[in-house]
Amino acid sequence: MSNTRKVVLLIESSRAYGRGLLRGIAKYSRLHGPWMFYRESPFYLKSDSLRKMISHIKEWGATGIIVREQEGLDEILALGLPTIVSPLTERFIPGVPSIYTDCFAIAKLGAEYFLKMGFRNFAFCGYYHKPPFAWSEDRAKVFNEIIAQAGFETHIYVPSKPQKLPPWEKEQLILANWLKELPKPIAIMTCADDRSQNVIDACKIANIKVPEEIAILGTDNDEIVCDLSFPPLSSVALNIEKAGYEAAELLDAGMKGQKMEAKLLLVQPFGVVTRQSTEVMAIEDRDVAEAIRYIRKNPKNMTQVNDIATAIGTSRRSLERKFKKMLGRSIYAEIRRLRVEQMACFLLETNYSILRIARIFGFAGAKHVSRYFRKEKGISPQAYRKQYSLK
Structure with missing residues (x-):
């Protein structure tokens, strides 16, 4: 027990x-631990003051810390333990x-x-107040x-006087007025x-249709x-678990006495999960819009242009002529793009073999689907899974 982290x-x-980071850390612990964990009290129990929490950490004999940027961070870092931080404002x-x-x-x-x-x-709508969120500004x-x-x-979207985050009731009206003035569709x-x-709620106040007038x-x-x-939100999916796993791996090295380099552990995106808030095509040509809807409804079929x-x-x-004019790409390129996005979801969300995925999408074998996938993503399905999935 004395060697337990x-x-x-x-x-x-x-x-x-936060849940993604915790899942990645938990997986590393299962494979290379087990570790013991100290966490803050749940919401239904009284939380300790910063002073008491630091006292408990010292008495417990902690060997490492992973922390989100928060009040009292300097005191936590002053403990001198191997520490990894997930910043918020910086x-x-x-x-x-x-x-x-x-x-x-x-x-x-x-x-x-x-x-x-x-x-x-x-x-683009981010958070604009003082102190600013670096990640919002960067995006x-x-x-x-x-x-x-x-x-x-x-x-x-930038309020006239960025300050501390205003009450939502007040900002909602400001945001709704901004949305009304935007050109549509947007x-x-x-x-x-x-x-x-927040944007969807403001759209309701402004009587703006989502996604017909504004896709979010x-x-x-x-x-x-x-x-x-409502409608359900489309969103960029991040490989947060992998970052949690890598953070635990680096912390483990630090707890073993190795020097931890002050580097960035980047959380990578791996795709867009489309829901109703963006299920619209901002394309005036009816034939092109209908064609794309047809492709989206049949991503697993070996659909031909005819x-x-x-x-x-x-x-x-x-x-073909309309596709080139409206989208700058061929119908076949659009078919491949949408099919490969579906394949990518299978690679990351299942443990199916490449051969099984190939057959789901109508390919004779793994080599055929690998060539098809590489033309769109630039890497093989195996490399894509290795790069974006949790270890």
């Missing part, structure tokens, strides 16, 4: 981000390893998702840059799923938050 976990568990905490989201990859994925849907109007900046590179403008990316829920995409893929919204043209009642040549 005693790890302090000061991580909230009410949101998907991008990293000097002198210690930090867990931070890959905001460039997240915002780029969101921007490209909307561009491929044919939108021409874009907006807004990158989203704006990617949209600008595509030749479009991003409308960014695609809005938010910094987080909670913010997406969040981040974190917090299933509870997404499903509590099948689509026949189903929507137009000629193949006419449909």
